[in-house]
Structure formats: C-alpha cells, structure tokens
Amino acid sequence: MQIQENFSLLAFNTFNIDSKAAYYYAAEDIAGLKSLFKQQQETSYPMFLLGGGSNILLLGDYEGLVVHNQFKGIKVVAEDEQHIYVEAAGGEVWHDLVRYTVDHGWWGIENLSLIPGSVGAAPIQNIGAYGAELKDVFVTLIAMNTSTGKLAEFTLHDCDFGYRDSIFKQELKGQYFIISVTIRLSKAPQPKLSYGAINKSLEQKGIKEPTVLQISDTICEIRSSKLPDPKELGNSGSFFKNVIVPKEKLAELEGHYEKVPSYPVDEHSVKLPTGWLIEQCGWKGKRVGQTGAYAKQALVLVNYGQATGREIFQLSEEIKDSVREKFGIDISREVTLV
Numbered sequence: 608m609q610i611q612e613n614f615s616l617l618a619f620n621t622f623n624i625d626s627k628a629a630y631y632y633a634a635e636d637i638a639g640l641k642s643l644f645k646q647q648q649e650t651s652y653p654m655f656l657l658g659g660g661s662n663i664l665l666l667g668d669y670e671g672l673v674v675h676n677q678f679k680g681i682k683v684v685a686e687d688e689q690h691i692y693v694e695a696a697g698g699e700v701w702h703d704l705v706r707y708t709v710d711h712g713w714w715g716i717e718n719l720s721l722i723p724g725s726v727g728a729a730p731i732q733n734i735g736a737y738g739a740e741l742k743d744v745f746v747t748l749i750a751m752n753t754s755t756g757k758l759a760e761f762t763l764h765d766c767d768f769g770y771r772d773s774i775f776k777q778e779l780k781g782q783y784f785i786i787s788v789t790i791r792l793s794k795a796p797q798p799k800l801s802y803g804a805i806n807k808s809l810e811q812k813g814i815k816e817p818t819v820l821q822i823s824d825t826i827c828e829i830r831s832s833k834l835p836d837p838k839e840l841g842n843s844g845s846f847f848k849n850v851i852v853p854k855e856k857l858a859e860l861e862g863h864y865e866k867v868p869s870y871p872v873d874e875h876s877v878k879l880p881t882g883w884l885i886e887q888c889g890w891k892g893k894r895v896g897q898t899g900a901y902a903k904q905a906l907v908l909v910n911y912g913q914a915t916g917r918e919i920f921q922l923s924e925e926i927k928d929s930v931r932e933k934f935g936i937d938i939s940r941e942v943t944l945v
C-alpha cells in the first residue's frame with residue numbers, strides 16, 4: 608500500500624488552492640482500500656474522501672489522510688427492450704460517462720453534460736442541471752464502509768436523494784466510500800428541453816428533433832458560455848444552494864422588486880435563485896483581493912490566482928451576512944469545507 612506524505616492537492620481541486628495533505632492514498636482496488644481502512648482504524652488521523660475536487664474548498668493544509676477515488680471502468684450490466692443498465696466505477700470522470708452513453712445514443716444523462724467531477728461523487732449531492740438530476744436515472748451504488756471495510760449496496764430509496772442532497776451528505780457523511788454507480792438509460796428518445804436556454808439554442812441551429820448527442824453538445828456550449836473554466840479561473844461552480852422559501856416571502860419581495868425570479872416547488876413554497884439575491888446585494892462581478900463573485904453569475908465565487916481557501920471562505924461569510932441583512936434569508940453553502 609502506497610501512502611504518500613506531504614502531498615500537494617493543487618491539481619486535485621478546481622479552486623486551484625495550493626494546500627497539502629499530510630497523507631494521500633490513490634484508491635484503485637477493493638483489497639487495497641479495505642486494508643487502508645483497517646489500518647486507519649489504528650490511527651487517530653481524520654480522513655477525507657476525494658473525487659475530482661470540484662465541490663470542495665480547502666481551508667488550509669489537511670492534517671489527515673486524503674483517499675482519492677481512482678477506480679476505473681464503465682460497462683453495460685443489463686439490457687431489456689427499452690433500457691440499458693450501465694455501471695461506472697467511482698473514479699471515472701462524470702462527463703466521460705455522459706459522452707460514453709451519448710455516443711451510444713442512450714438517453715438519460717445528456718442534460719448533465721460537462722458537470723465536473725467523478726462518478727463516485729455524483730450521488731453525494733444528487734448532481735443536477737437543466738431540469739435533470741442523477742436520481743432520475745439512478746438504480747444502485749456499491750460503497751465501502753470506512754470503519755468496517757464491508758461493502759454495501761444502496762438502492763434509490765436508501766440514498767434519500769433531495770435537492771443537492773443525499774444520505775451521504777447527512778447521517779452517513781464520510782462513512783461510505785462510493786466505488787461504483789449503476790444507472791438506467793432509455794433506448795428511445797426522451798428529450799428534456801424545456802429548461803434554460805436549450806430549446807432556444809437548438810432552434811437557432813435549426814434543429815427540430817435533436818439527437819441525444821446534439822443535446823449534449825448544446826448543453827456543453829451553453830455551460831461553457833456561462834461558467835468559468837476552472838483551468839483558467841479557479842471555482843467550484845455554485846458556491847451556495849438555491850433557497851426554498853414560503854410563497855408569502857415571494858409576495859413580500861414582489862412588493863419591493865419589479866421582477867423576482869422564482870420556480871414553483873409545491874403549493875406552499877417556491878425556489879429562489881440565490882445568485883439573484885447575491886446580485887441584489889451588489890456582489891456580482893465584485894473583486895475582493897484575489898477572490899470575488901463571478902461577473903456573469905454571482906453564485907460562483909472565483910480564485911483570481913493566489914487566493915487562499917480562508918479568503919474565499921471569508922468572502923462567502925460576508926455574502927451570507929449581506930443576504931441575511933437585506934432579505935432576512937439564510938443561504939447555505941453547496942461546497943464542502945475541508
């Protein structure tokens with residue numbers, strides 16, 4: 608078992624923070640992972656499970672063991688008349704899985720194109736974009752208990768998926784290392800085009816009945832035009848979650864603002880885009896030293912090059928405070944602080 612010491616995480620987090628892990632292990636196989644967890648039981652170091660590092664903020668050097676998911680492999684495990692079941696190892700890049708399925712003409716995850724990160728982390732916050740979520744196609748996952756080294760299977764019901772949420776972010780946080788995920792895809796076209804600018808972009812290209820590949824390509828284009836590329840400008844996508852508020856709160860805001868964007872949730876509540884709330888507080892495009900809120904989307908905090916995790920965290924606290932002060936609404940972070 609090869610554990611590396613004083614290991615730089617610079618290449619493994621999309622905020623491009625130059626922090627080090629006291630210990631680092633690249634997990635590639637079940638036997639190695641099992642003996643790592645056994646050995647870990649005999650130490651008192653904290654442990655962090657790392658995928659692509661695209662939803663974390665490193666606050667400083669990590670005085671513990673980072674276990675990096677490097678399990679590889681994508682395969683078809685079952686098929687019926689309408690569906691294909693694909694199992695992907697947790698260390699696969701999520702977008703590579705999307706392209707694999709799209710290239711085969713299978714429908715289901717094309718709207719989740721270009722979301723950074725690993726397959727193993729996709730269930731953690733039930734990744735979602737453009738009207739689709741992982742839970743829509745999820746069948747099962749295999750994970751290893753980090754205390755006992757035992758493998759366990761989790762069904763859709765077990766995962767308790769919610770909006771950017773799952774049991775792995777709540778009661779089971781840090782307790783299971785996700786090794787593989789199985790999804791169910793459709794052989795027949797099932798386009799979901801109503802969300803965001805997808806329809807408009809396809810119309811502009813003169814495409815009336817898009818293929819799954821055309822939808823994936825279009826979503827990649829839209830995302831690239833809106834979100835900063837972490838290779839050029841460090842970021843972790845949406846830093847905060849959108850907020851769900853009672854309808855009365857929306858009515859109250861509509862009394863003060865001309866146009867308040869909102870999405871229905873149920874008969875009592877609506878979802879408000881947190882980016883809009885932050886924008887109204889004057890943060891959009893504002894730079895504070897080496898960090899700031901992105902000029903095209905205030906929900907995205909960026910590292911202009913030399914920011915520390917602490918500076919980005921400090922900015923996020925100031926933004927939270929100002930949203931609370933102006934709107935009386937508490938916003939919560941989507942990224943995990945490490």
Ligand SMILES: Cc1cc2nc3c(=O)[nH]c(=O)nc-3n(C[C@H](O)[C@H](O)[C@H](O)COP(=O)(O)OP(=O)(O)OC[C@H]3O[C@@H](n4cnc5c(N)ncnc54)[C@H](O)[C@@H]3O)c2cc1C
Binds near residue numbers: 621
């Ligand atoms: C530019 C950009 C755009 C983004 N857009 C979206 C979007 O549209 N929708 C969306 O949902 N997200 C989005 N994100 C966030 C991010 O891509 C997802 O949350 C992604 O699933 C994180 O994967 P990761 O492998 O990088 O996880 P990491 O950042 O490495 O880890 C995230 C969390 O998952 C845990 N974890 C990671 N791997 C495992 C594992 N194998 N077992 C158990 N726990 C694990 C970690 O401990 C941590 O708590 C975006 C990020 C960026 C940078």
